[in-house]
Amino acid sequence: MRFFGEPIEFDKQAGIGSPVWRGRAQSSEAMQAFAVAVHRNHGRLAALWGEDRRGGGDGFRLHVAFGLDMGHAWLGLDLPAERPVYPDLAGIFSAANRMQRATRDLVGISNEGGDQRPWLRHGAWPADWFPLRHDAGEGGGFVNAPTDYDFVRVGGEGAHEIPVGPIHAGIIEPGHFRFSVIGERLLRLEQRLGYQHKGVEKLFIGRNLAEGARLAGRISGDSTCAYAWAYASAIEAACAVSPPPRALLLRALMLERERVANHLGDLGALGNDAALAFGFSQFMRLKEDWLRLNAQLFGHRFMMDRIVPGGVALDLEAPALASIVEQCDGVGRAVKELKKIYDEHAGLQDRFVTTGAIDAQLARDLSLSGMAARATGLILDARAHRTGYTPPPPWAMLGVRPVTDERGDVAARAALRFGEIFESLRLLREIAVGLPDSGLCAEVPPAAGGQGLGVVEGWRGEVLVGVQLDDAGRLARVHPHDPSWQAWPALEHAVMKDIVPDFPLINKSFNLSYSGADL
Amino acid sequence: MIPMLRRILRTGIVSEPPPAAGAEGEMARLGEDIRRILGRALAIREVDAGSCNGCELEIHALNNPYYNIEGYGIKFVASPRHADMLLVTGPVTKNMEHALKVAWDCTPAPKLVVAVGDCGCGCGEIGGTFGTSYASCGAVENVIPVDVRVPGCPPTPTALLAGILAAVRRQK
Numbered sequence: 196m197r198f199f200g201e202p203i204e205f206d207k208q209a210g211i212g213s214p215v216w217r218g219r220a221q222s223s224e225a226m227q228a229f230a231v232a233v234h235r236n237h238g239r240l241a242a243l244w245g246e247d248r249r250g251g252g253d254g255f256r257l258h259v260a261f262g263l264d265m266g267h268a269w270l271g272l273d274l275p276a277e278r279p280v281y282p283d284l285a286g287i288f289s290a291a292n293r294m295q296r297a298t299r300d301l302v303g304i305s306n307e308g309g310d311q312r313p314w315l316r317h318g319a320w321p322a323d324w325f326p327l328r329h330d331a332g333e334g335g336g337f338v339n340a341p342t343d344y345d346f347v348r349v350g351g352e353g354a355h356e357i358p359v360g361p362i363h364a365g366i367i368e369p370g371h372f373r374f375s376v377i378g379e380r381l382l383r384l385e386q387r388l389g390y391q392h393k394g395v396e397k398l399f400i401g402r403n404l405a406e407g408a409r410l411a412g413r414i415s416g417d418s419t420c421a422y423a424w425a426y427a428s429a430i431e432a433a434c435a436v437s438p439p440p441r442a443l444l445l446r447a448l449m450l451e452r453e454r455v456a457n458h459l460g461d462l463g464a465l466g467n468d469a470a471l472a473f474g475f476s477q478f479m480r481l482k483e484d485w486l487r488l489n490a491q492l493f494g495h496r497f498m499m500d501r502i503v504p505g506g507v508a509l510d511l512e513a514p515a516l517a518s519i520v521e522q523c524d525g526v527g528r529a530v531k532e533l534k535k536i537y538d539e540h541a542g543l544q545d546r547f548v549t550t551g552a553i554d555a556q557l558a559r560d561l562s563l564s565g566m567a568a569r570a571t572g573l574i575l576d577a578r579a580h581r582t583g584y585t586p587p588p589p590w591a592m593l594g595v596r597p598v599t600d601e602r603g604d605v606a607a608r609a610a611l612r613f614g615e616i617f618e619s620l621r622l623l624r625e626i627a628v629g630l631p632d633s634g635l636c637a638e639v640p641p642a643a644g645g646q647g648l649g650v651v652e653g654w655r656g657e658v659l660v661g662v663q664l665d666d667a668g669r670l671a672r673v674h675p676h677d678p679s680w681q682a683w684p685a686l687e688h689a690v691m692k693d694i695v696p697d698f699p700l701i702n703k704s705f706n707l708s709y710s711g712a713d714l
Numbered sequence: 715m716i717p718m719l720r721r722i723l724r725t726g727i728v729s730e731p732p733p734a735a736g737a738e739g740e741m742a743r744l745g746e747d748i749r750r751i752l753g754r755a756l757a758i759r760e761v762d763a764g765s766c767n768g769c770e771l772e773i774h775a776l777n778n779p780y781y782n783i784e785g786y787g788i789k790f791v792a793s794p795r796h797a798d799m800l801l802v803t804g805p806v807t808k809n810m811e812h813a814l815k816v817a818w819d820c821t822p823a824p825k826l827v828v829a830v831g832d833c834g835c836g837c838g839e840i841g842g843t844f845g846t847s848y849a850s851c852g853a854v855e856n857v858i859p860v861d862v863r864v865p866g867c868p869p870t871p872t873a874l875l876a877g878i879l880a881a882v883r884r885q886k
């Protein structure tokens with residue numbers, strides 16, 4: 196199969212996960228031309244990472260996943276061991292910038308030209324040592340010497356800088372924000388992230404499939420189900436295994452419970468940031484009830500380690516399913532009431548409306564996915580049908596109705612969460628009353644040399660996991676990709692017309708993951 | 715305003731009896747302990763030094779009406795300079811090692827430190843999920859002195875509360 200008339204052959208990946216086509220570019224020029232064609236056809240840059248394949252006598256491989264209307268095109272480009280460089284893609288997709296820099300820091304393959312500043316490497320290891328190379332060793336004993344970062348300077352009379360972080364003034368992950376302001380007005384925000392970099396990708400190397408699943412579930416704790424599913428789906432594609440129908444629906448049930456839990460928490464926090472303490476306590480109470488039922492039914496408040504390669508690690512009996520339906524009814528009623536209060540609260544709407552706005556054009560330019568993209572009006576949801584795209588099971592039969600809002604501001608991102616809670620509650624009820632009888636977990640015989648890409652619509656956006664197995668069927672390379680990679684730059688744009696005191700609210704309305712993108 | 719009041723009335727007061735011992739007066743005793751030892755409320759500075767953010771979800775939960783941590787005289791503060799206790803999640807990344815040390819230096823005595831989560835404690839089946847590596851210092855105690863460890867992945871709000879209580883008691 197070919198896309199956009201470009202001369203690269205793609206084959207559909209095995210299995211019943213999200214539709215993914217795999218292809219190999221024969222040259223840098225071919226890859227670049229393909230990227231241009233994707234961009235011209237309103238596609239997205241979904242993920243970019245590198246792999247050391249020198250062990251098998253090859254060089255390095257650059258992996259680029261593009262989001263197209265019908266699914267994902269996963270393109271590989273082999274690079275010679277002696278000179279692993281490729282053309283800068285950030286001029287075509289600005290989202291490539293940080294991904295390319297991270298790939299250079301970790302694998303030592305680089306974009307030619309463009310931004311050469313380190314991203315994840317803050318000085319804890321030397322510039323000529325690359326943790327994801329197979330001959331890198333463990334890499335202990337380096338002097339941890341934090342380096343200065345070359346922030347872009349904003350000139351002009353009256354402009355000054357406010358540096359914030361890495362430790363923030365709340366219960367929140369670390370990162371550094373550099374604001375340029377005139378008076379209260381924000382001229383520019385530049386982020387420096389990577390503080391959460393704990394070397395996850397290196398830890399995957401050499402592990403077995405089950406150990407990998409546990410690790411995948413800890414890339415970003417708030418999205419543990421999304422990651423565990425994306426990882427499982429990648430493994431299933433690599434090993435040509437299909438999980439049983441009941442397992443797929445139970446996965447969907449867990450994913451939607453994860454979505455509701457996060458949306459409830461965010462709506463509470465958004466109310467709090469806009470001085471509505473009442474909203475905070477109401478939503479946090481609902482969230483706590485929700486997590487307690489998780490603990491009761493799944494044995495874990497966030498359902499960690501319940502989605503495994505091949506299927507799921509637990510079953511729900513009829514009484515458990517009944518308690519889910521009952522809870523959905525109660526939460527639905529309460530959230531409806533709270534929505535009315537939020538909608539009619541003048542002070543709150545005053546803070547939300549037009550604050551932190553981005554539009555659909557920008558969302559496209561940044562390759563944004565998920566909630567933040569849908570809040571600008573884009574219909575982009577891996578669970579839902581759209582022109583040219585049929586979602587994988589179990590979504591196709593559930594008929595997910597994607598929620599969108601055109602305003603692109605804090606109000607839109609709040610409204611979207613309300614809408615998505617109602618839709619998830621509907622899906623949960625539907626799943627709970629219609630679970631087919633089948634096995635829970637298919638056997639997964641590790642396929643030597645297999646590779647796969649898993650894509651899951653997490654509560655924040657598109658979570659991808661790419662895997663490569665070695666000759667013994669163990670993990671040779673795993674790359675997890677968080678939607679926050681693309682959304683962090685959106686936050687930089689969103690704050691530009693606003694004032695400093697609105698930043699916490701705008702930031703919360705995106706609620707991005709640091710750990711997920713710092714790896 | 716009216717629907718808001720109606721909702722408040724219907725929800726009532728959901729704070730639960732304290733979890734540490736389950737006994738009725740336990741939480742009141744914690745409040746008393748805190749006031750006696752510190753002469754005021756307990757101020758906690760939370761530092762995420764490299765977690766997967768799962769631990770933060772549960773620390774956040776301490777502020778919900780069920781655990782109502784503020785009602786016990788415990789509050790989260792923005793600066794280590796105003797903190798009696800650092801509540802630290804890990805593993806401590808190399809990229810956060812420096813910032814964590816600075817936060818610890820800035821915290822006035824008694825400088826209680828509670829390490830949170832399997833990662834922060836360096837325990838659990840895989841040595842705390844992330845262990846020590848080129849990018850990770852591992853457990854919090856590898857970087858700053860730790861008074862109390864609260865393992866779990868993530869630890870429940872109940873376990874966190876018990877850990878905070880244990881640290882305050884130890885100080886007595």
Ligand code: SF4
Nearest residue numbers: 766768831832833867
């Ligand atoms: S202990 Fe578990 S939840 Fe906490 S940071 Fe580590 S992996 Fe995440």
